[in-house]
Amino acid sequence: MSPIEHDKPAGLSTGAVARLLGVAPTTVRSWDQRYGLGPASHTSGRHRRWTAVDIARLERMCSLTMTGVPPAEAARIARDGAPPPLEPAAAPKRPGSARGRSGIGLQLGDARRECKGLARAALRLDAPSLDGLLTAAIADHGLVTAWQEVIMPTLQAVGRKWESSGEKYVEVEHFLSWHVSSALRRSTPPVPAGQSADVTLLACVPGENHTLPLEALTAALAQHGLPVRMFGAAMPTQALLEAVRRTGPAAVGLWAQSRTTASRPLAQHVASMQWGVRGARRHPLVLTLGPGWAGQTVPGLPRPPGLAEALAVLRTAATDDTRRPVTQ
Structure with a gap:
């Protein structure tokens, strides 16, 4: 060590x-x-x-x-x-790695010290330590910084190890992801009763199951007192459109991890949806979130690169109505 x-x-x-x-x-x-x-x-x-x-x-x-x-x-x-x-003699351990029982290493480079603690706890499948470290990181650094500088680098290191080892250590990735999800939920304050105006709707596009980035965004919005409706993984198209009609959101965030799931027509269709009385029709601001939208930029729709940027765009959308009314 x-x-x-x-x-x-x-x-x-x-x-x-x-x-x-x-x-x-x-x-x-x-x-x-x-x-x-x-x-x-x-x-x-x-x-x-x-x-x-x-x-x-x-x-x-x-x-x-x-x-x-x-x-x-x-x-x-x-x-x-x-x-x-x-x-038997083992190969020398490279700086920035964390080893588990099988001698595997997660390359973390110059990541924060907390990343190495998380990696070691994940490799040992040590639930109490992992929960404590995640809770401490969020409390010490704030949710956005903890996500971007502690949690994401560790998740990415685990993902690289999984991909490069013939899908060994899948249990480590699932274990870490589940505990990250639990920590994000613990940090999410309850939605105040009766709060529905200027809501943000978040969902993964059809066929997309990577929900953790949206869970982090959900928690960050809630911490800023902004109403949010999170619909999770693989939201069917018709269900997504119905949710937009029913909630009339100020903004919709569509997450795509893979280019095979990102759908420009779907994003454009959601952005074109309107509701309200004639002469004051409204439509949502649609954010294309996640690496799946790379190379598939939708004209007129923001594509914030990270959690902090997405949070800034959505905070503005929730308090600024000048963009959403559609005159007829």
Whole structure:
């Protein structure tokens, strides 16, 4: 495991150490109680502070358990400085990677430190740690920054590993995606009762099942107090058109991950839909979202490249009616 920089000689709290290692705080406490891997010294009171030497032992514990060494044996090696069990020589680990039990690596480059913790927790299929790290990232950085700089880089690294390994490690991708979805829902405030004006409608185009980016946008809109209706994966065309008619949205976001699912005629048809009384007809602003629209730009329809840009466009659409009325 790559070395970690430590900020102060006084040491770090148990929670901070857990985030750095990508494990749950209860795991760190358990290793202390069961195997004697606690900090060498204590501060006044009951607070426990971990020094660089203490954390180095925990790093070795993590590294050994992720390669299949039983926890008790890994703790003895980490505590006593014993050599690890003999095993075939492995290729040197490249910087920025996170290894799992099978020795697989996720290349994360210069991503934030939190990405490496997420990757390690995902590779271990460690649900408590993953939930804690995701919740902490959103709380510490805000949803938009956490999505763009922590969650997305980790998801992309997992996706690259899946694609390059003959579809091995599918369980890691599904596991991480499910926990990301759960964290986004936890961060989404409830929609106030009776709120329906200037709603944004979000849906994946027919045949498209990648919903996580829309879930992130749903949570971001809700956090800004903007009403949103999320319809999820593979929305059938007729159902999508009916939802637009019934809600009269200020904006519609259509997500396409693949060029094979992006449909210019569908986006143009939704953008042309009108409702309201004669002389004050209205139509929605349609956003083409996702990489599937690359090379299929629809004239007059915005294609924001990321979550922050999509949020900015939709916040403007929800408060500016000057674009939507259609005079007749």
